[in-house]
Amino acid sequence: MDNILELKNINKIYGNGEFKTQVLYDVNLNIEKGSFNSIIGESGSGKSTLLNIIGTLDKPTSGEVHINNIRTDSMKRAELADLRNQTLGFIFQFHYLLPEFTAFENILIPYLMKNSKPSKEIVERANELIELVGLTKVKNNLATKMSGGQQQRTAIARALINNPAIILADEPTGNLDSDTTEKIYTLLRKVNESFGTTFIIITHDRRIAEKADRNIEIKDGRINIDILR
Amino acid sequence: MLLPFKIALRFLKSSKGQTILITLGIAIGVSVQLFIGLLIQGLQASLVDKTVGSTSHITISSAETDKNIDNYADIIQTVSAIDGIKVASASLDKTAFIVVEGAEGQNDSSEYILVRGLTLDKADTIYKFSDSFIDKSTMNMPSLPNEVIVGKEFSETLGYTVGNQFEISIATRDSYKTETVTITGIFDLKVSSLNKTWVVSDINTVQDLFDTGTIASTIEIQLLDVFASDTILPEVTAALPPASLLRAVDWKAQNESLLSGLNGQTISSLMIQVFVVISVVLSIASVLIISVIQRQKQIGILKAMGIKDGMSSIIFLTQGFLLGLMGAIVGLLLGILLIVAFTTFALNPDGTPLIPMKLDPGFIALSGAIAITASTLASLLPAAKSKNLNPIEVIRNG
Amino acid sequence: MDIFYEKFSTLLDKEDKENCVSFIMSLFQNASSPNDIVNVYTKILARALNEIGCSIADRNICIWKEHIRSSIVRTILENAYPFIVKIRNDIKSTNGKTVAVICPDGEYHEIGARMISDFFSLAGFESIYVGASTPKEEFINALNYKKIDIFALSITNYYNLVSAKKTITAIKEKAGNSVLIAVGGQAFNNNPSAVSSIGADILLHTFEDIWNLGNTMKEDK
Numbered sequence: 001m002d003n004i005l006e007l008k009n010i011n012k013i014y015g016n017g018e019f020k021t022q023v024l025y026d027v028n029l030n031i032e033k034g035s036f037n038s039i040i041g042e043s044g045s046g047k048s049t050l051l052n053i054i055g056t057l058d059k060p061t062s063g064e065v066h067i068n069n070i071r072t073d074s075m076k077r078a079e080l081a082d083l084r085n086q087t088l089g090f091i092f093q094f095h096y097l098l099p100e101f102t103a104f105e106n107i108l109i110p111y112l113m114k115n116s117k118p119s120k121e122i123v124e125r126a127n128e129l130i131e132l133v134g135l136t137k138v139k140n141n142l143a144t145k146m147s148g149g150q151q152q153r154t155a156i157a158r159a160l161i162n163n164p165a166i167i168l169a170d171e172p173t174g175n176l177d178s179d180t181t182e183k184i185y186t187l188l189r190k191v192n193e194s195f196g197t198t199f200i201i202i203t204h205d206r207r208i209a210e211k212a213d214r215n216i217e218i219k220d221g222r223i224n225i226d227i228l229r
Numbered sequence: 230m231l232l233p234f235k236i237a238l239r240f241l242k243s244s245k246g247q248t249i250l251i252t253l254g255i256a257i258g259v260s261v262q263l264f265i266g267l268l269i270q271g272l273q274a275s276l277v278d279k280t281v282g283s284t285s286h287i288t289i290s291s292a293e294t295d296k297n298i299d300n301y302a303d304i305i306q307t308v309s310a311i312d313g314i315k316v317a318s319a320s321l322d323k324t325a326f327i328v329v330e331g332a333e334g335q336n337d338s339s340e341y342i343l344v345r346g347l348t349l350d351k352a353d354t355i356y357k358f359s360d361s362f363i364d365k366s367t368m369n370m371p372s373l374p375n376e377v378i379v380g381k382e383f384s385e386t387l388g389y390t391v392g393n394q395f396e397i398s399i400a401t402r403d404s405y406k407t408e409t410v411t412i413t414g415i416f417d418l419k420v421s422s423l424n425k426t427w428v429v430s431d432i433n434t435v436q437d438l439f440d441t442g443t444i445a446s447t448i449e450i451q452l453l454d455v456f457a458s459d460t461i462l463p464e465v466t467a468a469l470p471p472a473s474l475l476r477a478v479d480w481k482a483q484n485e486s487l488l489s490g491l492n493g494q495t496i497s498s499l500m501i502q503v504f505v506v507i508s509v510v511l512s513i514a515s516v517l518i519i520s521v522i523q524r525q526k527q528i529g530i531l532k533a534m535g536i537k538d539g540m541s542s543i544i545f546l547t548q549g550f551l552l553g554l555m556g557a558i559v560g561l562l563l564g565i566l567l568i569v570a571f572t573t574f575a576l577n578p579d580g581t582p583l584i585p586m587k588l589d590p591g592f593i594a595l596s597g598a599i600a601i602t603a604s605t606l607a608s609l610l611p612a613a614k615s616k617n618l619n620p621i622e623v624i625r626n627g
Numbered sequence: 628m629d630i631f632y633e634k635f636s637t638l639l640d641k642e643d644k645e646n647c648v649s650f651i652m653s654l655f656q657n658a659s660s661p662n663d664i665v666n667v668y669t670k671i672l673a674r675a676l677n678e679i680g681c682s683i684a685d686r687n688i689c690i691w692k693e694h695i696r697s698s699i700v701r702t703i704l705e706n707a708y709p710f711i712v713k714i715r716n717d718i719k720s721t722n723g724k725t726v727a728v729i730c731p732d733g734e735y736h737e738i739g740a741r742m743i744s745d746f747f748s749l750a751g752f753e754s755i756y757v758g759a760s761t762p763k764e765e766f767i768n769a770l771n772y773k774k775i776d777i778f779a780l781s782i783t784n785y786y787n788l789v790s791a792k793k794t795i796t797a798i799k800e801k802a803g804n805s806v807l808i809a810v811g812g813q814a815f816n817n818n819p820s821a822v823s824s825i826g827a828d829i830l831l832h833t834f835e836d837i838w839n840l841g842n843t844m845k846e847d848k
Binding site: 048077084092100113170 | 243
Binding site for chain 1: 733784785786787788789792814817818821824825
């Protein structure tokens with residue numbers, strides 16, 4: 001299998017002078033295309049920093065990040081914006097929907113960053129995604145008029161609208177109850193299987209972690225354990 | 230790329246209270262700016278009108294003392310053709326005396342008068358004698374030889390009224406004579422020295438009375454726009470017969486203190502307007518900066534999803550523009566209402582507006598344009614803030 | 628063996644607890660060597676649990692059925708103990724080493740661990756079966772009151788390798804290299820390198836591995 005992501009000797013140091021803190025130490029990691037990966041680790045272990053570096057939101061202090069065999073850690077801001085828009089999908093614990101927009105509109109936003117008007121096909125796709133995440137009934141509700149689970153599912157549909165190759169999720173079920181967590185997991189798996197999307201999910205939730213294809217535990221800024229199901 | 234506009238519109242819509250307040254803020258700024266601007270304009274126009282509205286704006290006379298203009302008819306014809314000239318009228322001014330009978334036991338005395346011979350139909354445009362008759366129904370402009378009109382104080386001092394005749398004593402070059410004239414009208418030019426000394430008649434009458442032949446002492450020109458004298462004066466000077474010893478002088482040369490007063494007023498009005506605009510700019514900028522902070526999360530996630538820095542700043546520029554547009558529209562309406570109310574309700578005892586203001590469409594449009602431009606400029610700072618926002622800061626801090 | 632397996636799996640599928648237990652007991656009564664017991668464990672009991680699937684008709688009660696089967700097997704294992712002791716005493720004296728068989732925190736698949744515990748007994752160890760999902764602090768404290776030579780961790784769900792590593796690290800911190808850490812279970816099928824990366828000393832795959840370990844440790848004595 002091809003690697004969709006390669007991290008080479010990633011180091012991350014915050015601050016400077018006497019107040020330097022090193023968060024990541026020589027992290028090397030390859031992620032296979034189409035795989036479903038979970039990153040676990042205690043708070044402060046550096047896992048979120050790692051995810052943010054993978055997502056090009058943060059830059060490594062040293063080391064290389066390759067997505068689809070293209071090096072990203074040296075890209076310009078505008079190029080990174082394009083890459084994030086087209087290749088990456090983000091799901092966060094706090095779903096960060098735009099509260100001024102409806103669920104449907106939120107889902108279309110990543111598409112509208114590159115296109116002035118939604119085409120017929122994309123509206124259809126948005127509706128299919130809404131169907132997939134089970135939000136048909138509330139699709140015209142403002143983001144603020146939905147439950148936490150519904151908002152998270154909206155965020156998932158939004159992450160999928162541009163058909164990204166990689167979905168990065170940071171505690172996607174962090175503030176959801178266990179039933180909703182199960183539903184979200186099933187949904188993510190379904191997406192993984194039907195679209196071949198690669199998933200990298202930070203989670204504290206064993207119900208999600210133990211079902212992933214691969215678990216990578218980060219401890220004190222290093223990969224502590226890297227296991228396959 | 231309609232997305233930034235769409236987002237800007239939704240941001241404004243979703244925080245209605247904030248949007249309404251800031252729009253009102255801009256609107257009040259715009260209306261004050263418009264009102265002050267037009268008030269000062271009106272004030273200056275009326276001041277200028279009162280001061281020089283009924284006088285000559287450009288006066289042609291001989292450069293040498295006591296010399297006259299012989300070919301005045303030709304010159305009037307030439308200068309009348311120049312653009313911007315409302316009217317050009319010849320004037321022959323002569324001094325004379327009248328004898329006032331003393332009261333009982335006192336000697337008769339003589340009073341100095343200025344006999345002004347004018348091209349009456351044209352000069353009336355300048356001096357507005359017929360409008361200032363104290364009784365318009367019984368008074369007329371002189372139409373026959375030896376008919377005159379006199380000022381209010383003159384008639385009151387001497388106890389004359391319309392139809393009365395009086396004698397004037399004229400000293401010509403080599404003789405002394407007395408002529409009788411008939412009063413056809415009494416004017417009130419609101420300047421007592423003029424009302425007291427002017428005896429106005431047709432130029433031909435004065436030429437005959439003083440036996441001067443067809444000459445004029447000055448040619449008086451009134452302009453459509455008094456402030457155009459700077460450009461018209463050279464044209465008038467150029468139109469004068471070459472070798473003549475004539476010269477043209479404009480009103481500004483005679484009213485320097487008025488001009489500096491007007492200038493001062495213009496500057497202070499501008500200052501007020503500028504500060505009003507600055508306060509509008511500052512308030513928009515501060516509200517939008519708060520809005521950027523309030524919406525950091527949304528901007529952060531938009532950036533994580535790949536919105537370009539430029540687009541993220543357009544969101545705030547658009548908000549500034551829209552706030553400016555709405556503020557300008559409301560503000561201009563408010564300002565116009567204020568002006569209409571002021572000119573309708575703040576009146577002189579005679580029913581004319583205290584300060585006549587004109588709704589100058591050019592100035593109104595300029596006010597609107599300034600408000601919109603200023604608002605858009607005010608959003609530059611928040612736009613830059615939004616542009617430079619790094620998504621990681623939002624995401625790391627939750 | 629295949630014939631016995633067919634018979635047992637039919638009984639188990641019918642959830643016939645009584646006949647399941649008596650059938651296996653009859654096999655134990657005829658057992659004469661450790662391998663006879665081990666074969667019943669691996670080729671009948673473990674195989675039945677692993678291989679009996681879930682028919683489409685029963686798909687909504689899969690877990691229910693699985694749990695009933697597990698419970699039947701657990702009853703069998705409880706009843707196997709006298710036979711284990713008898714055979715061990717017949718062929719081999721104890722080697723004086725104590726092994727604690729544990730499942731790390733979060734690991735609830737205990738049947739494998741129970742079987743392993745019996746295998747250790749057969750191989751001459753004094754075997755203590757501690758139970759499923761025991762918090763690591765418990766092992767550490769146990770070290771204070773009982774001398775333990777081997778910790779055997781049985782890990783089925785690969786995710787529990789994470790907690791296994793924590794457990795092993797804690798044990799080693801406390802006991803240093805004086806205890807042997809043995810690991811085994813399905814979790815290692817795809818993660819052979821995990822044995823060393825979680826800090827274990829040895830991977831035990833089959834009864835033979837345990838038997839050989841028993842011999843080595845006996846020589847050590």
